[in-house]
Amino acid sequence: MKQLLTNLFEHRKLSRETARQILIDISEARYNDAQIASFITVYLMRAITVDELQGFRDALLELCLPVDLEGRETVDMVGTGGDGKNTFNITTASAFLVAGAGYQVTKHGNYGVSSFCGSSNVLEKLGYRFTNDAEVLKRQLDRANICFFHAPLFHPAMKTVAPVRRSLGVKTFFNMLGPLVNPAQPKYQLFGVFNLQLARLYQYLLQQSEKSFAVVFALDGYDEVSLTGPFQWRTRQGEAILEPADLGLAEYHADELSGGHSITDAAAIFLGLLQGKGTPAQKDVVVANAGATIRAMYPDRSWENCLAEAR
Structure with a gap:
């Protein structure tokens, strides 16, 4: 690790294969916490490359517990987190709307690291029991059109990194990786990212796959369609800057999207939305x-029709 860190501190880049092997070595506890923290910190000081991101993703997919959904075509909507906006669990709530519209959702998520309440926190608070039993997950999917993959149950090799991430308490390249390593590798996916550079990386990487995808980045820093201003929309077909008005929706202030101050607050907002309550900003x-x-699933459909279906 010493030579590796020296190379990285000298601004050298990793090949895809080297990046893959390093993450495998980390998962096998070949490095101590200080070394892992130093390695992670490199990517807080410089941008990750496409080869590095691909290599890290390769390792996590190689090490993960896969889920065979026997041909079910599913969708995931997931943000990288790390935007520091303290919103309520927008993406998780939207997953239930998509399921209600008749699409099968395999939601991948985790506890909050750089925020206090991730998707796993809010679902656990409401009594959902995490499982990696494929048969149980398939039954949930067939009965409710949605199931949840709690990341630690499918990526056990990453337990060596979890304490370091918690101690750092900031977004790391693992935030970037999470959305890319859904164990079901769904056919369709909406990705929310926290900066423009990562949006470009994701688009480039995903264009090499057969996935139908979209990458969204709100220009004021949200990793979702926040309706607080314009957002960038990137797909295989190209990119565009859209305003809330382009969707026929109002523009809102950041404080209207607050997730509260605790997991209890966030769970109350989430449950209220599922019950048809919530403020106009939260609902919109x-x-x-x-x-x-x-729209990410069916790019030829109009925004108007996609939003009508979601309602």
Whole structure:
């Protein structure tokens, strides 16, 4: 690791294969916490390359517990997190709208690291029991059109990194990786990212896959369609800058999307939305992201039709 860190500190880049092997070595506890923290910190000081991101993704997919859904075509909508905006669980709530619209959703998520309440926190608070039993997950999918993949159950090799990530308490390249390593590798996916550079990386990487995808980045820093201003929309077909008005929706202030101050607050907002409650801002932003997910699946459909279906 010493030579590797020296090379990285000298601004050298990793090949895809080297990046893959390093993450495998980390998962096998070949490095101590200080070495892992130093390695992670490199990517807080410089941008990750496409080869490095691909290599890290290769390792996590190689090490993960896969889920065979026996031909079911599913969708995932997931943000990288790390945007520091303290919103309520917008993407998780939108997943239930998409499921209600008749699409099968395999939601991949985790506890919050750089925020206090990730998707796993809110679902656990409401009594959902995490499982990696494929038969149980398939039954949930067939009965409710949605199941949840709690990342630690499918990526056990990453337990060596979890304490370091918690101690750092900031977004790391693992935030970038999470959306790319859904164990089901769904056919359709909406990705939310926290900066423009990562949006470009994702688009480039995903264009090499057969996935139908969209990458969204709100220009004021949200990793979702926030309706607080314009957002960038990237797909296989190209890119565009869209305003809330282009979706026929109002523009809202950041404080209207707050997730509160605790997991209890976030769970109350989430449950209220599932019960048809919530403020106009909360309802609209969830509809916007559900509609965006459907648009990612079917790029030839109009925004108007996708949003109507989400409602």
